[in-house]
Amino acid sequence: MSHLRIATFNLLHGQPLAPDGTPRPYPSDAGEPLADAVAALDADVLALQEVDRYQARSGGTDQAAVAAAAMGAKDWRFAAALHGRPAPVAGWVPEPSGPGGLRVYGPGEMGDGAPPSYGTALLTRLPVRHWRARRFAPAPFGLPLRVAGRRGLTQVPDEPRAALAAVLEGDRGPFTVVAAHLSFVPGWNMAQLAGIRRWIADLPQPYLVLGDFNLVGAVPRTVLGGATALERTAPRVRVRELRAARRARPALTEARRRRVREPRPRLQGWYDLARTPTYPSHRPAVQFDHVLGIGVPRTAVGPAAAPRATVSDHRPLLVEVSL
Numbered sequence: 001m002s003h004l005r006i007a008t009f010n011l012l013h014g015q016p017l018a019p020d021g022t023p024r025p026y027p028s029d030a031g032e033p034l035a036d037a038v039a040a041l042d043a044d045v046l047a048l049q050e051v052d053r054y055q056a057r058s059g060g061t062d063q064a065a066v067a068a069a070a071m072g073a074k075d076w077r078f079a080a081a082l083h084g085r086p087a088p089v090a091g092w093v094p095e096p097s098g099p100g101g102l103r104v105y106g107p108g109e110m111g112d113g114a115p116p117s118y119g120t121a122l123l124t125r126l127p128v129r130h131w132r133a134r135r136f137a138p139a140p141f142g143l144p145l146r147v148a149g150r151r152g153l154t155q156v157p158d159e160p161r162a163a164l165a166a167v168l169e170g171d172r173g174p175f176t177v178v179a180a181h182l183s184f185v186p187g188w189n190m191a192q193l194a195g196i197r198r199w200i201a202d203l204p205q206p207y208l209v210l211g212d213f214n215l216v217g218a219v220p221r222t223v224l225g226g227a228t229a230l231e232r233t234a235p236r237v238r239v240r241e242l243r244a245a246r247r248a249r250p251a252l253t254e255a256r257r258r259r260v261r262e263p264r265p266r267l268q269g270w271y272d273l274a275r276t277p278t279y280p281s282h283r284p285a286v287q288f289d290h291v292l293g294i295g296v297p298r299t300a301v302g303p304a305a306a307p308r309a310t311v312s313d314h315r316p317l318l319v320e321v322s323l
Contacts (some may be wrong), residue, residue, distance in 0.1 A: 012242030030059020
């Protein structure tokens with residue numbers, strides 16, 4: 001088995017921060033702090049959230065491409081949930097000439113001159129069998145939140161979100177990785193997470209779901225576990241048919257030998273591969289960023305860490321896994 005370093009990182013559009021969490025100006029090479037932070041992770045699979053592409057605020061950098069070069073990724077995708085420019089308090093100003101809905105970029109679109117955009121990325125050093133992407137609609141209302149560089153609470157509208165899934169080729173066969181950024185609106189984000197479980201149902205296990213879910217504690221694994229349980233529930237009609245067929249079997253005249261059944265392997269449920277606070281980066285108190293898995297033996301999970309980085313108000317979450 002290969003030992004892989006799996007990581008997720010909410011970039012806050014690569015914003016450099018001082019040790020006390022206050023924003024710093026971007027250097028002349030706006031992508032340099034982000035490249036240094038990604039290279040330090042040395043990740044084999046990396047999920048990124050709040051990623052800018054050609055945004056003026058981050059120096060016009062294609063941040064997914066910068067991160068891919070820094071980690072030596074063989075393949076990557078950036079799913080743009082928004083096309084336009086951020087506006088203080090108001091959310092986003094759409095790009096009139098931009099594409100509507102979801103747009104996915106990869107290595108073949110570098111330097112394409114597309115309109116500025118914002119979304120989620122998934123990068124990997126492993127061979128990729130299959131890519132897919134989806135977009136989540138925003139909640140119809142926002143919430144008062146703490147925003148880096150502002151005092152107190154700021155009323156923030158919700159925004160569209162994006163998720164990416166990739167079937168990767170591991171030493172022991174394929175497995176599926178999902179990168180996601182979910183809404184900060186309670187309940188809305190839980191529905192999005194359950195939707196991800198249904199969305200990847202036809203892809204091969206094991207599953208690793210990475211990202212900033214804006215959920216804490218046992219909530220993410222409980223939501224995914226509930227969605228999995230519903231999929232495994234047989235329809236009542238089918239159950240009745242099986243019982244009727246069993247009753248209709250002809251009676252045996254000879255006594256049947258008692259069979260000794262081997263114990264069935266216990267199904268592995270969803271669980272957290274890493275439990276450590278990730279937010280805010282200068283003084284972590286809560287864990288919004290998660291690496292969740294199913295079909296991954298607990299013995300295959302190694303050390304986890306949330307190292308300090310020079311960018312973002314989140315810390316990256318990194319875990320070693322043998323797959």
